[in-house]
Amino acid sequence: APAPLPQPIAADDLDALRIAARACRACPLWEPATQTVFGEGPEDAETVLIGEQPGDQEDLAGRPFVGPAGQVLDRALGELGLPREAMYLTNAVKHFKFEPRGRMRLHKRASVAEQNACRHWLDAEIRRVKPRRIVCLGATAAQAVFGRDFALLRERGRWIELDAHTRAFATVHPSYLLRLPAHEQDAGYAAFVRDLALLRDAA
Numbered sequence: 325a326p327a328p329l330p331q332p333i334a335a336d337d338l339d340a341l342r343i344a345a346r347a348c349r350a351c352p353l354w355e356p357a358t359q360t361v362f363g364e365g366p367e368d369a370e371t372v373l374i375g376e377q378p379g380d381q382e383d384l385a386g387r388p389f390v391g392p393a394g395q396v397l398d399r400a401l402g403e404l405g406l407p408r409e410a411m412y413l414t415n416a417v418k419h420f421k422f423e424p425r426g427r428m429r430l431h432k433r434a435s436v437a438e439q440n441a442c443r444h445w446l447d448a449e450i451r452r453v454k455p456r457r458i459v460c461l462g463a464t465a466a467q468a469v470f471g472r473d474f475a476l477l478r479e480r481g482r483w484i485e486l487d488a489h490t491r492a493f494a495t496v497h498p499s500y501l502l503r504l505p506a507h508e509q510d511a512g513y514a515a516f517v518r519d520l521a522l523l524r525d526a527a
């Protein structure tokens with residue numbers, strides 16, 4: 325079960341949540357990480373984008389999607405004429421999980437327990453922003469929103485109604501595109517843009 329919110333906290337105030345999340349100790353990931361990377365964007369954003377967890381550069385900057393994956397995302401949004409500044413960007417897990425490898429820090433997937441420990445932050449962000457649309461980037465985000473049975477590659481790229489106010493879809497994570505073999509990158513990127521075009525057509 326998700327860890328309880330630290331008290332006292334006004335659970336509907338994004339700034340209070342952001343500050344409280346800095347001190348989160350609900351799982352061990354806080355310790356080697358530089359800082360909590362909370363979501364950012366307008367509180368009244370109509371679209372929430374959810375990634376997996378901060379990467380190396382996000383951990384250092386304290387902001388989501390500022391590294392290589394963020395550049396792929398920015399390029400795709402730019403091609404579609406969708407302003408990133410109008411969206412609320414966040415992650416399913418708010419700390420960078422990594423394995424030291426020489427001077428590098430290699431991304432490691434957060435465990436289910438770590439994902440669950442972080443879950444109440446994402447839930448609180450969504451409750452506060454009340455978006456019309458949610459985009460899940462990758463399987464971790466998709467499973468946080470749709471449940472553990474969600475099969476990304478089968479169910480990507482189509483709207484799913486969450487409630488009367490909000491619908492959501494999933495697509496691949498931009499860092500998955502960066503890992504594809506060179507001859508698959510163009511097609512992978514094109515499919516990513518095609519999925520994100522659902523947002524433009526919904527706006």
Ligand code: URA
Nearest residue numbers: 375376377379388389
């Ligand atoms: N990958 C993510 O999932 N989120 C980020 O913020 C950066 C990279």
